[in-house]
Amino acid sequence: MRLPRISLRRLVSRVLACVLAVQGLTLGALFVIDLRRKRLRSPARFPKLRPSTVPIDAGELTVFTYGQDLYDDMLEGIRNARKRIVLVTFIWKGDRTGRAFKKALVEAADRGVEVCLVYDEFANLVVPRPFFSFPSHVNVLRHPLVWGGLGWLNPRNLGRNHNKLMVVDSEMAWVGGYNIGSLYATDWRDTHARVTGPVVADLEDAFVDYWNELPGRHPMLPEVATRSWHSSVRVHRNIPRRAHYPIRGMYLEAIDKATDHIWLTHAYFVPDDDIVRALLAAASRGVDVRLIVPAASNHITADWLSRGYYAQLLAGGVRLFLYQGAMVHAKTATIDGQWSTIGTANLDALSLAGNYEINLELTAAEVAAKLEEVFTIDLSNCTELTLAEWQARPMMVKFSETVLRPYRRFL
Numbered sequence: 491m492r493l494p495r496i497s498l499r500r501l502v503s504r505v506l507a508c509v510l511a512v513q514g515l516t517l518g519a520l521f522v523i524d525l526r527r528k529r530l531r532s533p534a535r536f537p538k539l540r541p542s543t544v545p546i547d548a549g550e551l552t553v554f555t556y557g558q559d560l561y562d563d564m565l566e567g568i569r570n571a572r573k574r575i576v577l578v579t580f581i582w583k584g585d586r587t588g589r590a591f592k593k594a595l596v597e598a599a600d601r602g603v604e605v606c607l608v609y610d611e612f613a614n615l616v617v618p619r620p621f622f623s624f625p626s627h628v629n630v631l632r633h634p635l636v637w638g639g640l641g642w643l644n645p646r647n648l649g650r651n652h653n654k655l656m657v658v659d660s661e662m663a664w665v666g667g668y669n670i671g672s673l674y675a676t677d678w679r680d681t682h683a684r685v686t687g688p689v690v691a692d693l694e695d696a697f698v699d700y701w702n703e704l705p706g707r708h709p710m711l712p713e714v715a716t717r718s719w720h721s722s723v724r725v726h727r728n729i730p731r732r733a734h735y736p737i738r739g740m741y742l743e744a745i746d747k748a749t750d751h752i753w754l755t756h757a758y759f760v761p762d763d764d765i766v767r768a769l770l771a772a773a774s775r776g777v778d779v780r781l782i783v784p785a786a787s788n789h790i791t792a793d794w795l796s797r798g799y800y801a802q803l804l805a806g807g808v809r810l811f812l813y814q815g816a817m818v819h820a821k822t823a824t825i826d827g828q829w830s831t832i833g834t835a836n837l838d839a840l841s842l843a844g845n846y847e848i849n850l851e852l853t854a855a856e857v858a859a860k861l862e863e864v865f866t867i868d869l870s871n872c873t874e875l876t877l878a879e880w881q882a883r884p885m886m887v888k889f890s891e892t893v894l895r896p897y898r899r900f901l
Contacts, residue, residue, distance in 0.1 A: 534677035534816035536871050539864060544856040547721050549687015553860050557675040560668055560682050561587060567658045568594040571603045576697045577656040578608035583671030584621035591670055592621070599628045606701060606711065610651045611635040631704055649730030652845040654834050655697060662686050663693040665848060666832055667757070667821050679813065681755070681820035681864065683832045683850060688718035692725040696848055703731060722854045728835065728847040737835045737849050738842040741823070742768055750826045751778040753865045757819040759783050759799070760838035766799060773807035782868055785812035804877040811872035818868070824861040829853055
């Protein structure tokens, strides 16, 4: 009996179809699990730290780890503004907190303050469009879902605007991981900073450059004239339209210099091979490498993609801690009691080589000490994951992680 011959092309097509079907079923199952998990979610409970201020250069830095504290401070800054407010946010919910910001910004414009706002259209698809209708004397731009004409064909135009930055009167700036919304005010553990001093000019310049390059008819903002060459605080910003991604290099350089400890807190940990190798190399030379991630984040697919690195990291001496009781959304690191970063960039492909991001890099021992204090408090709300525990997870879980591995480069 002769078996039917199958062409190589047909065989490859069938195998590919099977792989895609298994991946689709896995993603569908995770979606169902995530919906059930969110319905059964308990009220958030986590240790809170009051805002505290440390000196930096000729200014100050205040660390916020609780959303309501941050929003109260930002709203006070808006209400006291005299000349100009610039604000960009990835997510801006149309809830009570979002409306409070909108009201304060409109009132600022009413009293003659120049107000320039940016939000990301994709991130706010679920927010009713009328919410983003402002009076004509408020300048509002959206980072478009799809660029006009053939612009969407250029990979440099695909990055989302993941920044969260506000500058008031060129004197004070807020930057970090917090979006704007009531959920984030009470139920998420995130990190944001308010800064004064010379670094404010660099942060404002980042906004001005983006605003002036965005297509469309809108008033151009004047370039920031006075900026400092010498500072213990540097601003790193990813600019997809220029194919400029310095934040990844900042992390790699800092990790490579570490001699004592590397403490990282990240909401979505899906690093590239170079960052994994750098962390493992640091652990192999005796550096205490610790990573806090959510026990369960708001994006279950990100959790499962992140898990694909756990075995390698744990076997290499990296210690993993799972944050309990709330979503930890911070994007921070502190190294050797000397170096720190606070910003918007996750350690994943979208942040490191895709989106508009902005991070502060600080070489001030006072800031490092403050972030070490925050990290220690967060550790008290974590459970440590051991290699033995991880290796004992069910075979089906291991299979699902393997199936989803190709999606790492897209998240």
